[in-house]
Amino acid sequence: MSQRGFKADHGRSRGVIELSARRTREVFCPEVGPMEAVPSVWLFEGLERRSVRLQDGRVVKLSVDVKDLPPGQEGFSKYHAGKDRMVVALSSATYGQLELNDGRARFTLAHEIGHVVLHCNELERLGTLPHAAGAMARAARRGHAVFRDCEWQANAFASAFLMPARGIKQMMAEGSLRYLNLGQALSSNYVVSDMAARIRADVYRKDEAKLVNETRY
Amino acid sequence: MAATEKFGPLLRHLRLNAGKSMGDLARHLGVSVPYISDVEHGRRAPLARHRILDTARFLGIEPSTLLVSATQSRGVLDIEGNPSEHAVEVGMNFAGAMGRLSESQLNQIARILEAEED
Numbered sequence: 576m577s578q579r580g581f582k583a584d585h586g587r588s589r590g591v592i593e594l595s596a597r598r599t600r601e602v603f604c605p606e607v608g609p610m611e612a613v614p615s616v617w618l619f620e621g622l623e624r625r626s627v628r629l630q631d632g633r634v635v636k637l638s639v640d641v642k643d644l645p646p647g648q649e650g651f652s653k654y655h656a657g658k659d660r661m662v663v664a665l666s667s668a669t670y671g672q673l674e675l676n677d678g679r680a681r682f683t684l685a686h687e688i689g690h691v692v693l694h695c696n697e698l699e700r701l702g703t704l705p706h707a708a709g710a711m712a713r714a715a716r717r718g719h720a721v722f723r724d725c726e727w728q729a730n731a732f733a734s735a736f737l738m739p740a741r742g743i744k745q746m747m748a749e750g751s752l753r754y755l756n757l758g759q760a761l762s763s764n765y766v767v768s769d770m771a772a773r774i775r776a777d778v779y780r781k782d783e784a785k786l787v788n789e790t791r792y
Numbered sequence: 793m794a795a796t797e798k799f800g801p802l803l804r805h806l807r808l809n810a811g812k813s814m815g816d817l818a819r820h821l822g823v824s825v826p827y828i829s830d831v832e833h834g835r836r837a838p839l840a841r842h843r844i845l846d847t848a849r850f851l852g853i854e855p856s857t858l859l860v861s862a863t864q865s866r867g868v869l870d871i872e873g874n875p876s877e878h879a880v881e882v883g884m885n886f887a888g889a890m891g892r893l894s895e896s897q898l899n900q901i902a903r904i905l906e907a908e909e910d
Contacts, residue, residue, distance in 0.1 A: 616813050623808060641814060641829040667826050674815050 580726035582719040584697055587728050589735075589782055592693070594789035596735035599692050609742030612766045615673045619684055622663055627695045635699070637691060640664040649683045652690040654702025661691040661698060678768035682733050689732030694725055738765045738775045740786035799838035799865040800831055803847070803858065807832075810851040820850045838862035841872070 587595075597609075603625055604613045614621075622637045629635060637660065644650075644666035655662050665673065665684065672680035691698065721727050738761050746764070757779065762772035779786060807817055814832075818825045821843055830836040839847060844862060848855035875883065890898075 616815065620808065620813050623804065638833075639829075640833060641825045643824075643826050667824065670815065670825050674813075 580724055580729075581697070582723055583694060583725045583728055586720060586723040587693065587731075588722060588785075588790070589731055589778065590785045590788070590790040592728060592731045593735045593740055593786050595692060596689075596732050597739055597741065597789070599688065600736055600739065603688070609739040610746050610764070611742075612764065613681075613685075613737065615676050615681055615684070615766075616670075619663070619665065619670075619673060622688070627661055627691055629699060630696045635659060635661050635695065638662050641667055641670045643667050649680075650687050652687045652694075652698060654695075654698040656702055661695055663687045663691055676766055678762070678766055678771065681737060682767060682771050685733035685736045686729045688736065689729035690725065693728050693732055697725065734771065734775045734778070735786070737767050738772070740779060740783070743779055744783070744787050798834060799858070799861045800834040802861050803839070804832040806851055806853055806858070810853065812851060817847065817850065821846060834865075838865045 600607070600609075600613065603621070604618060607613050619639055622639050626634050626636045635654075638655070638658065640662050642664055644664075648666060649669045650663070650665040652661065652663050654660075663684070665680075665687070669680045669683055673684060743757075743761070746760075758769065758773040758776040760772075761767065761775055762769050765772070767775075784790075807814075814825050814828045818828045821828075821839075827836065831839060838844075839858075839862065841859065841862075844858045845855050848858060886901075893901075
């Protein structure tokens with residue numbers, strides 16, 4: 576998931592992505608507070624009843640799919656022009672892991688949600704291109720800045736969606752987390768992998784104010 | 793949701809309303825999760841009649857809506873058992889005429905079938 580992807584239409588700071596992830600969480604999981612872990616399978620299945628809004632104001636419904644994918648491919652998101660749906664697809668293996676509340680599978684799902692939320696316009700455009708042209712556009716590796724990269728943005732979204740900065744701040748204020756063991760505490764509280772939790776803890780320590788205040792820069 | 797809705801989206805709608813995941817239904821029917829996803833996306837034919845009946849029991853719903861939708865999606869009727877030549881002939885005549893029958897005639901036939909099920 577550290578691979579560079581195609582260039583997003585807009586560069587996004589971590590603060591902007593934090594805001595987008597919080598709003599998405601509030602709509603997709605309204606019953607889950609910022610200090611709680613989002614559900615796994617029911618977050619995925621429930622996407623069927625959610626939608627995203629394109630830049631031109633058009634609302635596109637989401638749909639979910641489970642497919643037998645080649646080894647190593649955990650999921651993907653795309654725009655299905657025929658059905659006018661944004662599709663979040665998981666591999667059969669990832670779905671199975673999601674049923675077991677596996678941290679990596681949860682991150683994969685949140686990453687794909689990040690794509691349909693942040694990159695719905697790009698997906699709509701690429702999804703309607705002929706397959707070969709779409710594949711070429713997706714495979715394009717350009718020398719763009721990291722904050723302009725779709726994969727980086729989707730990873731930052733997944734991290735913020737699963738482990739909201741406001742929730743972390745609240746838990747620390749209540750003394751229910753020990754700062755030195757932040758990564759471990761995040762992994763256990765939000766049901767994410769040790770690696771995802773460690774990265775989030777490092778980012779949080781470095782940029783706490785920007786994340787909590789959801790600042791643009 | 794109307795009975796004429798396509799089978800796949802109808803199944804997904806009824807399954808979600810019943811609070812069952814694709815994994816729950818797949819395990820109950822002894823099929824894979826991608827199989828259920830394929831059926832719900834219309835990439836595979838609707839479930840066979842016995843699986844629809846099993847699914848309806850699992851979801852706690854009446855099977856009629858799913859059965860009607862499956863028949864309309866397939867454009868064919870499932871024939872159970874080993875009917876006689878005469879039974880097939882009557883069935884074919886009925887299939888050919890059912891679009892022209894009045895509500896009252898259809899109700900008469902439905903009553904005969906209900907009495908037979910009892």
